[in-house]
Amino acid sequence: MLLVQKYGGTSVGDPERINRVAQRIALSIKPEHHIVVVVSAMSGETDKLLGYALHFDALPDPREVDMILSSGERVTSALLAIALQTMGYKAISLSGRNAGIYTDSQHTKAHIEYIDTTRINKLLHKGFVVIVAGFQGVNEKGDVTTLGRGGSDLSAVALAGALNADLCEIYTDVEGVFTTDPRIEPNAKKIDKISYDEMLELASMGAKVLLNRSVELAKKLGVKLITRSTFSDNPGTLITKEEDIMEQPIISGIALDKNQARVSMVEVKDQPGIASEIFGKLAEANINVDMIVQTLAYNGRTDLDFTIPKTELELAKNIFKSLDSDSFGKIEYDNDIAKVSIVGVGMKSHTGVASKVFGALAKEHINIMMISTSEIKISVLVDIKYAELSIRSLHRAFELDK
Amino acid sequence: MLLVQKYGGTSVGDPERINRVAQRIALSIKPEHHIVVVVSAMSGETDKLLGYALHFDALPDPREVDMILSSGERVTSALLAIALQTMGYKAISLSGRNAGIYTDSQHTKAHIEYIDTTRINKLLHKGFVVIVAGFQGVNEKGDVTTLGRGGSDLSAVALAGALNADLCEIYTDVEGVFTTDPRIEPNAKKIDKISYDEMLELASMGAKVLLNRSVELAKKLGVKLITRSTFSDNPGTLITKEEDIMEQPIISGIALDKNQARVSMVEVKDQPGIASEIFGKLAEANINVDMIVQTLAYNGRTDLDFTIPKTELELAKNIFKSLDSDSFGKIEYDNDIAKVSIVGVGMKSHTGVASKVFGALAKEHINIMMISTSEIKISVLVDIKYAELSIRSLHRAFELDK
Numbered sequence: 096m097l098l099v100q101k102y103g104g105t106s107v108g109d110p111e112r113i114n115r116v117a118q119r120i121a122l123s124i125k126p127e128h129h130i131v132v133v134v135s136a137m138s139g140e141t142d143k144l145l146g147y148a149l150h151f152d153a154l155p156d157p158r159e160v161d162m163i164l165s166s167g168e169r170v171t172s173a174l175l176a177i178a179l180q181t182m183g184y185k186a187i188s189l190s191g192r193n194a195g196i197y198t199d200s201q202h203t204k205a206h207i208e209y210i211d212t213t214r215i216n217k218l219l220h221k222g223f224v225v226i227v228a229g230f231q232g233v234n235e236k237g238d239v240t241t242l243g244r245g246g247s248d249l250s251a252v253a254l255a256g257a258l259n260a261d262l263c264e265i266y267t268d269v270e271g272v273f274t275t276d277p278r279i280e281p282n283a284k285k286i287d288k289i290s291y292d293e294m295l296e297l298a299s300m301g302a303k304v305l306l307n308r309s310v311e312l313a314k315k316l317g318v319k320l321i322t323r324s325t326f327s328d329n330p331g332t333l334i335t336k337e338e339d340i341m342e343q344p345i346i347s348g349i350a351l352d353k354n355q356a357r358v359s360m361v362e363v364k365d366q367p368g369i370a371s372e373i374f375g376k377l378a379e380a381n382i383n384v385d386m387i388v389q390t391l392a393y394n395g396r397t398d399l400d401f402t403i404p405k406t407e408l409e410l411a412k413n414i415f416k417s418l419d420s421d422s423f424g425k426i427e428y429d430n431d432i433a434k435v436s437i438v439g440v441g442m443k444s445h446t447g448v449a450s451k452v453f454g455a456l457a458k459e460h461i462n463i464m465m466i467s468t469s470e471i472k473i474s475v476l477v478d479i480k481y482a483e484l485s486i487r488s489l490h491r492a493f494e495l496d497k
Numbered sequence: 498m499l500l501v502q503k504y505g506g507t508s509v510g511d512p513e514r515i516n517r518v519a520q521r522i523a524l525s526i527k528p529e530h531h532i533v534v535v536v537s538a539m540s541g542e543t544d545k546l547l548g549y550a551l552h553f554d555a556l557p558d559p560r561e562v563d564m565i566l567s568s569g570e571r572v573t574s575a576l577l578a579i580a581l582q583t584m585g586y587k588a589i590s591l592s593g594r595n596a597g598i599y600t601d602s603q604h605t606k607a608h609i610e611y612i613d614t615t616r617i618n619k620l621l622h623k624g625f626v627v628i629v630a631g632f633q634g635v636n637e638k639g640d641v642t643t644l645g646r647g648g649s650d651l652s653a654v655a656l657a658g659a660l661n662a663d664l665c666e667i668y669t670d671v672e673g674v675f676t677t678d679p680r681i682e683p684n685a686k687k688i689d690k691i692s693y694d695e696m697l698e699l700a701s702m703g704a705k706v707l708l709n710r711s712v713e714l715a716k717k718l719g720v721k722l723i724t725r726s727t728f729s730d731n732p733g734t735l736i737t738k739e740e741d742i743m744e745q746p747i748i749s750g751i752a753l754d755k756n757q758a759r760v761s762m763v764e765v766k767d768q769p770g771i772a773s774e775i776f777g778k779l780a781e782a783n784i785n786v787d788m789i790v791q792t793l794a795y796n797g798r799t800d801l802d803f804t805i806p807k808t809e810l811e812l813a814k815n816i817f818k819s820l821d822s823d824s825f826g827k828i829e830y831d832n833d834i835a836k837v838s839i840v841g842v843g844m845k846s847h848t849g850v851a852s853k854v855f856g857a858l859a860k861e862h863i864n865i866m867m868i869s870t871s872e873i874k875i876s877v878l879v880d881i882k883y884a885e886l887s888i889r890s891l892h893r894a895f896e897l898d899k
Contacts (some may be wrong), residue, residue: 112554147576150512155579162575162590166568173564174549177557188564193639237595 097129097219097260101229101251103267104138106325107171116325117178119266120224122233124184129219131258133229133251134175136167142319157202158238161231164203165191165239168228168247176226186224189215191231191239196250198232198240205240207232207249210257227254245306252309263318264415266325271332272297274495275349279483285329286347290337293347296438296472310334345441345448346493349486351367352434353479355385355402357464358411361419362424363399365392369422370399376414382407386434386467386476396424400465402476405430432464433482436474437489443470455492461485499531499621499662503631503653505669506540508727509573509795512580518727519580521668522626526586531621533660535631535653538569549744560640563633566605567593567641570630570649578628578634588626591617593633593641598652600634600642607642609634609651612659614624629656647708648755653892654711658718665720668727671706673734675698676897677751681885684898687731688749692739695749698840698874712736739842747843747850748895751888755806755881759866759888760813764826765801767794771824772801778816784809788836788869788878798826804878807832835884838876845872857894863887 100120102315107113108387116134123130144163172188179186195211219285229247234240242249255263270285272294277283289297291314298307304322313320313334323331337343363369372387377384382403390398403411408428413427442448449466452473456463461484465476477485490496502522509515518536525532546565550557574590597613620627624820631649636642644651649849650667657665670763672687674696679685691699693716700709715722715736721783722822725733739745765771772791779786784805803812810830844850851868856873858865863886879887892898 110549112552144572147512147572148579151516151576151579152583156582159575159578159582159590162578162592163572164569169568170546170549170565173561174553176561176564177550177553179557180561183553188561190564190641239592 096127097258098123099131099251099255099260099263101133101247101265102325104135105268106266107134108138113174113178116205117175117182121182130224131215131254132224132226133247134168134171135229135247137171140167145233160201161239162240164241165231168230168417172226172228179224184224185222186226187218188226188381190228192233196225196232197214198234200234202240204243205232206315207253210253229461231423245309248305248309249312252312252318255318263320264318265322270324270329271322272304275486275490276351279486280490284496288333288340289347290340290440292471293438293440294334297348297350343441344439345445345493346437346439348438349489350436351486353483354405355432355434356405356408357400357402357429357432359427360399360423362396364422365395365397377411380410380414382411386465386474388465431479432476433479434474434476435485436472440471449473451492455488459484459488498529499660500525501533501653501657501662501665503535503649503667504727508536508668510537510540515576515580517851519577519584523584524776532626533617533624533656534628535569535649536573536628537631537649539573542569563641563643565603566643567633570632574628574630578765581626586626587624588628589620590628592630594635596629598634600636602636604642606645607634609655612655614618614659614702647711650707650711651714654714654720657720665722667722667724669706670726672726672731673724674706677888677892678753680864680890682892686898688734690735690742692742692842693736694841694873695840696736699750699752745843746841747847748839748841748897750840751891753884753888754805754836755884757836758807758810759802759804759834761829762764762801762825764798766824767797767799779813782816784813790867833881834878835881836876836878837887838874840874842873853894857890858887861886861890
């Protein structure tokens, strides 16, 4: 059995916590187990180091930033190795380079190109717990690179894939993935198993446990992921292939996204090329358009509604100014909206999910402003003041608390 | 002109100081200059990191300690590169590995085996100020190593040698090498030039500017060293080959060592093998014997006086207990002694130096307990209460204040 464990910044926040992580790792140390551990920097350390760099320049050289930031994980990995050694175990720390993690040269947001596992495999077979500094690799020049936000998770998943690990456990300060945000719905339940695709839909909606990059990589490499808490013994949530989940619930979870704004273009000329011009210009400016609804044309004019990130609204307004003013009537903007999404692979083979959504919201007199659907997801746009109520009523309607 | 500059921990103690170091480096940036800078960790950083490691174990694995400690210099080197870039200069940081510094595998006290200067030379010819993380290298396994106390000085000197630099400037918080400790003799003068051998004698006596390892390496590689202050424009002290110093003063400086203890073995059997047994056992215990005086034998017995470091006195006492008690009369110990040494290459060709020393001390009624001489040094052991007076009277007798 080959196990990859990853511990985040709060889990290794000070020497005492590192000691507790060592004790937790020790629980997994058995003769038939090979263990690779990936660690983040001690919480606060990366910000402190970045603060130093920003003292000189608001946009410091990314190569130098990587040299600075990568030191945090190196320190944690060596401290954890010492902690395990003190407990009598064979342990050794490896930098990203030592671990054979080769990346491209996009400093501060590098991509892993390949992993040479020779040294890790040798060490595992000698009985070492191998502790790898997360978040970092080395490029072809031999310069250290970092992988961007959530980089240590990515290191862990990539290593699990390269080593053909049986399991990749991501330890954080959260118990796992929940049916919805427990701060909104106190009856939210921890999900035991969830498919990669469901997790991707939930993560992009704001489930903060794992970034999509890591889930996507796990899916691509077929790595079984578990996300669980460093500070409890609960088993966490397994994220795996759809086929591995025997009983597939219709709905796995409900996500909330309050970061979208709605753009309503009224009486847009219904002729080829206009929509493509609008969305083309938004794409050029890297503005991500999410939900799109177009009404049927009437009198040669149509209404076009879509959502974009709130943070991009001002940029989008400038783009709309550059459009031919004859091609549409007027534009309205709405910041006070929320997107509520219900996610579940079971939806594929069940009809009536959408009508149940409409029914639950109608019962609470919540108006649905837009709808979009995919194979495993239904998203509705509602007035932001009904966001929490929508979540709670859907959670109840689909019996997610059972 | 190729210049290597090294800045110590207090010189780069915080971002503001790093900025001042960048400004100082900028003064040396000229089209015809190639500049390599070696930096230490920010002052306090190494102790903080070591403190983390010692939290787990009083004797942590040296390999892991190196992984931890080496991060400090990496951070400083990248911050300094950013500071110079912000000022508009081309600058790049290199870890010890990036700089091609290969060492043996004696973690925490590694020796530099060779330096592959390919990358540094390329960067210099592209016009970069190359900033190297001091104190560290990499062994044949690809693991980071550190060079022990004074390791960044050593990095600088070794790089200067490998690059055939014209000059190696060591920047500290001290103006240079003084004729004696200015806290004892306010008329002490900064020495403009001094030979490697004189510096070695002065350093081992307590001149804290440079550790002997670095001076020895500079001598071996023929590297011209300058030690000077980061915080002033004074030119500092040049440490170079004897032949490069045109006017060689008889005496360059006076050093004080209060860390020795005297051991007096009375009525030691004057027969072959006894002294060798005593000094052999001390050597086995790694106790460094410094001055040794043996009186002429009388009645088959002789007196043997020598000095050892105060810190080793208890260990030595245990060793003496294991000696055959018939072989000597008694042993006395004296902690309250000081060794005063006058150093100068001019001594080689001048007679009368010793008598001048005796005369100066006799005038102050200072009793000389032991004497030892080398080609360029005369050391006298005196009662510790006369240590400062001895220094001042010798400083005046040899007109070092002129």
